[in-house]
Amino acid sequence: MVVMIFNNLDRFLPAILAEPMKRELGLSDTFLGVLNGVGFLVIYAVAGIPIAKLADRGRFGTVISASLAGWSLMTLLGGFVTTAWQLAATRAGVALGEAGSSPAAHAYISRNFRPERRASALAVLTLGAPLGGMAGMIAGGMVGELIGWRYTFMLMGAIGLVLAPIVLLAIGRGQPLPKREAEQETASLRGILRKPSVLALCAASGFISFGGYASGAFSPAFLMRVHGMSVGTVGLHLGLLNGALGMTTMLGVGWLGGRLVRLDPRWPLALLTVLTLFSVPFGIAAYLFAQGGAALLCVALSNLVSTAYLALTVACLHSLVPVAVRARSSAILLFWTAMMGGLGPLFAGMISDALTPTLGPEALGRALLIVPVGLVLAALSFLVAAVYIRRDMVEDVD
Template sequence: MTDSRSAVDAANNPYASTRTGYYALCILTLVYSINFIDRQLLSILQESIKADLLLSDAQLGLLTGFAFALFYTFAGLPIASLADRSNRRNIVALSLTVWSGMTAVSGLALNYGQLLAARVGVGIGEAGGSPPSHSMISDIFPPEKRASAIGFYSTGISIGILFGFLFGGWLNEFFGWRVAFFVVGVPGVLLAAVLYFTVPEPIRGLTENRASTGDSPSMLSVFKLLLSRPSFILMALGAAMNAFAGYSSSNWIASFMIRTHEMPTGELGSWLALIIGVGGAIGVFSSGVVADKLGKRDKRWYMWVAVCACAISVPFQISMFLVDDAYLALILLIIPAVL
């Protein structure tokens, strides 16, 4: 029965052509890029927003941090569970529509409460982007090509950061922060339609020669399994602390450079796009190569590479906030951005 079902699935595989698979990968990578463009945009715009809406730094911190992260985290769990049981392409398309639409709506905000509500909407929408996309890629590409496909998909982070800073900085300087939200948000809604109508839902388990039964483990059983493994707990804590420091710093770098060194947003956005966007892409690629090479001798190097990168970054990250010259501060940022 299983063999016959697998044969039927193979005959109906919408990704029998490799061209279709790579097209879907490119669309999903664009979606991931927009995810980070919309996420990064606020940090380069927040000084203009603060002046226009008369906000405090505490309110800005809530917008860029807690309000977004809280809903992003807790919405992601049920959405990921839903993706195990339903059409993942539809979930990604709907999520993209929600977060891009809420990004555009942010440009209409007249007060802090409205902007906060829009930001919460962005967080909820973006929570439904990555988990279903990873699952789709795993069912489009066989195991021997999957790592490369995921690696290509991950470039969306650097692409998004690059264009988020670049577009946000110059749009804000010439047209204002409201226009920046519109210009960045609307294309995402259009891309959602392209995704929905041109990217088919892959057959679950086909690339691993197994038929999907439609069943998936409960969230509780998954939590129990993960929490029973000390290595997972330690890695999760380490990643959480790294994200805490990294995102806190990146969310305020633009404000720091504008307030302390009086850099215009257009020029600053260009510098940050190159340093964090391009530098981050180089770091992601090179760290993977180094980890794979050293990991052949000792699997612990996969963790040690990350630890070394964090340790080396610390003095450079601190120093950039202490120097008097704006361009020296940006130069010091290169090392943490790459690592």
Template sequence: MTIIPGVERLETQDFKANWSWRSNAYAWWVVAVLALALTLSLMDRMIIALMITPIQRDLGLSDTQISLVHGFAFTILYVFAGFPLGRIADKRNRKILAALSVCAWSAMTALCGAANNFVHLFLVRMGVGVGEAGLSPAAVSMISDYFPKEERARPLAFLTIGTTAGAGIALMIGGSIVQMIGNAGNVALPFIGEVHAWQAVFIFLGVGGLAFAALFLTVREPPRSDRVAIDTIPSVGEVAQLIGNRKSFFVPQFLGPALAVLVLIGFHSWMPTMLLRRFDWTMVEAGYVYGALIAIGGITGIIIAGSLGVVLNRKGWNKPELTVALWSTVGAIPFLVTAPMMSSGMVAILVAFPGVAFLTVPAALAPAILQGCTPNEMRGQVFAVHLFVLSLFGYAAGPLAVAFITDSVLRDPQSLHISLSAVAALALPLSTISIFLARRAA
């Protein structure tokens, strides 16, 4: 894998010089806090997937409208806010940026609980996206300064566990909360009044996120261990030049994981509803079972990917992270194409399990791959580009692609399983080709 000339040498020297202040246990504590923050962000982002039916009922939304609220509204500002926030992560205090991001998206999540129409919910979901855009660039950049290059794959993959665990936990906990509150009808909250059950869930999550932000008082801003000897932050043009000079690597490396995430988010957004519509599962059943699939399957894939990347790197394998990402994407195809077509909900879950585990790997390894090819002072901005593409294809297009096929092509709400299978069959081969091209150019 090609590294920017001089960066690897400076990184090794500077990291060793600054090692005296670091504690390995404390570094992993910071990783844990950041992973928990990502878990919380995914809970706020994905909880709507389990509340599609009650929100559609109370606000009168179609599948396409709810997918716009779920994915597109969140992503539209998330992807653009990532660029200036990525520059801030490259230049300013990353700990403060991460803490403020948690506070911002938590406040907007609570405001989702006040929404009473499509436009209101769409706008506050946009606000959630702006808040969450600052966390990932800050987190990835901080971890890169807590660990040397040869050890980054594991903590960066562990950080991605927050993404996977958050989606699963959102479904598991959210299903119980919505079911419990839903059985009692509307809920009367102090200082707020009577709200729908799904509105109460948003409010609870938002208030909990504001309390969680206090954990960042235990996090210290690390010194930048491998900054090259310049006094100014690189301009957007310089970052664009870096990407343009190696477009044969960066372009497919951005696209491959993004197409994989498109399928994952499409499944995470609509699989619970498919279980309700096709197999008459309850919200609690769909939440616990599919949530456990996401959490256990995804975390298993991430841990194996991160550890395997480190082991193969130490053994001197050529392009180990990209090799693991490529074969994992290939392995996911048969499982996720066939899982929605199973005649039993539980069989569909069991078939999807290895597919979810495989497909978490490309996105889990992408930060380590990109960080190893990017100088420190550009990492936040390059990662922001990665998040832009990942979000545009994954979080915006994933739910919408499934809903579009259901509403506009098949025109049958009961054909959701066919839509899920079709999206996997179309996107995963393209993801595989992209990762193959990135590996060849690296």
């Protein structure tokens, strides 16, 4: 969980610090969309699958600690850049480092917790997402306002480098696969990807990420441009709201999902569908109708599902795949999440740049209406997964 906090903190620093970075380095919204979206996430997606193969062989601690050290070093180097392309290169390094951490952590938990406890354990792990987002907003906003964006990057990177060897000592290098699990090493990922429930879960995660990354990349800038908030104000208030609401919802969904799965494996997916649809009206209100503090609250409420869905989705996914390919199945899920998520900030940035000559600062709010569109498509995908999940489940042999 602590590693995931730093994962999300370092990932979203450029979002809260976008405005001062834009002014100093002369960046466009389209470039910011690529930097925080497709440029980052394509590397994250592609690198995750081969790295996850090491985790599937039981090398959890080695993969997680090495990933942390790698992305922390690149975050630190981001504070020294002088051009937009140098910044892009360091963010590519952050993406490469982060690619291995989450699949390894998912597999570690699935290895050590029974199915009825797995959703709750994964929820505790993924508490790192709202906590990291909150820390990124607050640290990026308040610390960035105090010492500047460059020193903020250097400070956060240095902390991660100190933490990496401690993580390796705490988790250990890994847990060798028992013979029965090792025999499943040859299981075909292509066969897994033929399952409609797996494809639907990947689609749902992708659509949530499409809107969620767009919101994460540009909502702080929207609140500053349209509602006149400062970097520190947005960082503190949006960070606290996202963190508090995200953690509460995530733990509640993990706890309830773990109990629902005992009754029927389709019910956790019904829960995710309801939560996703609940977020839609807030996504519309945030960027069209709400004013000031109400807009900030609506942004946080529209982000609920973006943090709360993953633990239960991974728990459902791991019920559909053999033990020895769970890290890679998580990497495949995160591949589609990253690929779709990368398009969100890119599209939002392009739409904003295209509409700015006629709408001015309001253009960014119109562009961010892609957030509720992604949520509606995600809800439909969860429903499809619910139709097929009982047919596609495998026997849990942990």
